[in-house]
Amino acid sequence: MNVAAQVAAMPPPEGSFGAGFSWAIARDLTLALRHPGETLLVVAFFVLVASLFPMGVGADPQLLLRIGPGVIWVCALLAAFLSLPSLFAADYADGTLEQMVLSPHPMPGWVSGKIAAHWLVSGLPLTVLSPLLGLQYGLEVATLAALAAALAIGTPVLSLLGAACSALALGARGGGILLALLALPLFVPVLIFGAGAAEAQAAGLSSAPHLSLLGALAIVATMGLPFAVCAAVRIALD
Amino acid sequence: MNLFFFSSPPTFFRLAGAMAPWFFVLAAVLAAAGLYVGFVVAPTDAVQGEVYRIIFIHVPAAWMSMFLYFVMACWGAASLTFNTRLSAMMARAIAPTGAMFTFIALWSGAFWGRPTWGTYWVWDARMTSELVLLFLYFGFIALANAFEDPRRGDRAAALLGIIGVVNLPIIYFSVQWWNTLHQGSSVSFKGTSMHIAMLWGMLLMALACWMYAIGASLVRVRSVILEREARTRWVRELGPRASAAIAAPGVTKLPG
Amino acid sequence: MTIEARALTCSRGAVTLFREVSFRIERGEWFAVRGSNGSGKTTLLRCVAGLTRLDAGEVHREGNVAYAGHLAGIKDDLSAEENLRGSLALAGATVGPEQARAALDEVGLLRRRALPSRRLSAGQRRRIGLARLMLDPAPIWILDEPLTALDDDGQALFARTLARHLERGGLALVATHHDLALTPARLLRLGA
């Protein structure tokens, strides 16, 4: 009976954005750490595809130098996309998503937490690895830095957009392919500005305009998309 | 006047059925006039020759493709905010027509590009964003039909449409920016002065496209309403007369 | 702390599941929802919880909701204890390890608390949910077939837990086919 007495003494819970955010990020990271293989698979896919390109188009250093940033960006895009289907689907399938929606914490909090966790296990490793891949393509140090900076700003946008599409496609027929059809067209601006930053740097121009545009995109996405994701999750549970 | 009077499916079903043929007739008349002006009245272009006449289908189709996406997103937003069944059905009904106009714009653009730029496809800002737009339409249609519960598809697709409409300008400007960095070769009409007949031809064709799009959407929304409300009383009461009243002769003889 | 439903109407596709359902649950009361399969029990509970949109009517909830549906919301990769503390943190409750263990002890999972949940049986997983209800401070419980997969002992445990919740001034809306030791204040029957 002491359990009940203790509960009765507790104040009614107050939800908060921060508590929801840290709850979601801590839980998703814990789950990711239980199966580090999945994260490593995404990274391995990224490295593998980026390494296949030179074999496909030929090892001409000039050509590799030119296509390098774009190829690495497309690979990052596909790799970020790989881990999207399970972002909400696992919680949806085991009922956790219902619990999250009904929790006193405001939805944008834990939604942002989940997106942040997704970025930490997909976008961040790709950003860290990108200079290594850039070396394979013979990119210079300044270009490598621009590439990594662009990825650091751009991959969160991919996670945000991807989360919205992933929530929209919850419970839909045609899973992965449908998600590709929804998400990849929306990724276009990120791809253009991201690859543009490194290419401008490689061409001896400043990468700053591209990076600022990418940053503007990231700010707009961070402000707006979590709410779209919340709406999509609500629709999915209806 | 009750604003939501026409938003009851049975009322709208009958209204749409009565209006659709007139929109098709208007579309045909306007298209005939537009083509007459475009091919007979309008003079040959000094720079491009006869081939510029593709403009009369290309530009209206491109306009329609973008307008229709916008209109579709607005219907979707209305369905989400007011939770009206009909708005979502309208959004669903517009999508295939929008995709068709996007396809026409891309296709005619390619066949205009070949003789003028020497290539079927250029990664030009307009054409690239038009291509992305086609994918957005496909995504919308696929998502709307991906669920067992049609209402669920309606709402998910509506939200996707809103995200898409916010993204579309960003896509356009990003592509334009990217393109200007790569190459400066974008053909425009700045060099040639547009003849007044050309403008009229384009305007008439654009109106024809509008009328056609409205007519096609109304016909499609009628099918959507019927399928969605198949178990309601008013549709069943429609039943005995349905094959005569709704279907055109010959259609009911289809297998099944 | 009450829950009030006024003229709830909900349909799935063209089928109207329920029409004009009204009730008001005061603190210390629980209502049972009965009805044949497909009569809309789950939908009613989801509507009252605020998960599913109503076609008409409104629900007024005073206080947080603890909802337990068909899906238990348990992660296979986390242990019973982690699952319990995780779902309570999500419910906004701060629960120390001793309290969590006491609750797990009461549901008979103390010795298995560190096992990954994938190695627990269906009934044992239900018991994690029961432990969570014991510690959840939410005054409103909405439970969908909470007795599924529970043995006799577990069902008695559930009845005790519910009784304790009502004594504390909580209220509950429960869809169940089973008769509980505790009589409900009212029986809501769905379906013709």
Added chain:
Amino acid sequence: MSHDYFIWMSYGAAAIAVAAELIALRLGRARALRRIEEEKDLETQD
């Protein structure tokens, strides 16, 4: 050089697309009607 080919390809494709859509509209209507009939059959079986 004649550009008729390009003009015909543009307008021809547009005409085909419109025709295809009109046919699809007809088929959709027929399918909706079939659905109603099927629903009726289900009702009578009940």
